[in-house]
Amino acid sequence: MQEKLRSHIEKIVRLNDEEFELVLSHFSIAEFRKNQFIFKEGEKVKQAYYVVSGLLKLLYTDSSANQHIISFAMEDWWESDFYAYFTQTKATMSLHCLEKTTVYCLSLDSYQHLCTHVPKMESFFLQKSNLGFIGSQQRILSLLTTNAKERYEQLLERYPSLLQRVSKTQLASYLGVSRETLSRLYS
């Protein structure tokens, strides 16, 4: 399990055993059942999560009670309501398990401690953050430039496994269309 975290980090920065021990000591492990909430809108967000196994969705519920999926988080992904996490305020989004999921948890204190005491980890987080930013920008572009059908096809191409793991209803919510419209795209 910790090998997974280690090799994930070492894809970006090398750590010796001692360094990794220190890093690891700042994480805790948690396991959640399918359909369990890791946190809900309105709660304080105390941790950022690295997904060891399972599948999460980050979702927002609007004033008409419609759910919108901001992102899925699969194995090897980091997820949280990062605004709430970094500002230590209450979540506007919820994090929900689509499958039984195991995560490593990192508190903001630990995050900051690692950044200041293990420079390589600051580099690691910087790289991750840059990639996250670029990914979000791609998603914006996709929402601006393509219709439902094209977005669906892009998604299938990029994450073919998702189709097996989540319901069409969830996919529709991620793509920003109603489930009925999604259903009609391939019929």
Added chain:
Amino acid sequence: MQEKLRSHIEKIVRLNDEEFELVLSHFSIAEFRKNQFIFKEGEKVKQAYYVVSGLLKLLYTDSSANQHIISFAMEDWWESDFYAYFTQTKATMSLHCLEKTTVYCLSLDSYQHLCTHVPKMESFFLQKSNLGFIGSQQRILSLLTTNAKERYEQLLERYPSLLQRVSKTQLASYLGVSRETLSRLYS
């Protein structure tokens, strides 16, 4: 001019004179006329840009030659095609001046040099990147959950000055609607 850059950085990390000298030595200044391109789709992206004054748009041109504005960059903002910048590949987007604009330029080498030799700058970039990521995620949420009218109102609330500085056509392109639709939202 360099005071502007310095106080921008010092909003996040303190630098002494010596440190700032070193930082500054990695930037170069450039000035662009209104309507000039800083880079175009297909070109290599060698710099990231900090806007001292003026206004930029980052845009993508789709296969039907429609322009989509991914973001505006006003005073104190950083902008580039960050995917192309970090991977040193060709731009898929273009960066264009909506006004006469002065920028500080930072090459990827300089960026990396600063990150490794001036830890505070790595902290600075990490914080910037996190904020950028959070901002993008807000934008995704806005595109997923609101219609054209609400997005327009959100934009006016957040950046009231934009309305004075850019044409409605540009605003529409940022909001992801046709200019005709935008025009009808307030009539």
Added chain:
DNA sequence: ATGCACCTGTGACATTGATCACTAATATGA
């Protein structure tokens, strides 16, 4: 001052996607 490019508003119509209603199929839990 003249001409031209660009911006803006608006009518007519087409298209996309949302909503509501219903049915069937599948999965889940007691």
Added chain:
DNA sequence: TCATATTAGTGATCAATGTCACAGGTGCAT
């Protein structure tokens, strides 16, 4: 195993937005 909830597909209709066409206004360059 049975009851119930969830999921998926589809028709009918409606609302939002796009597209095309045109006209008037504004500002810039020669």
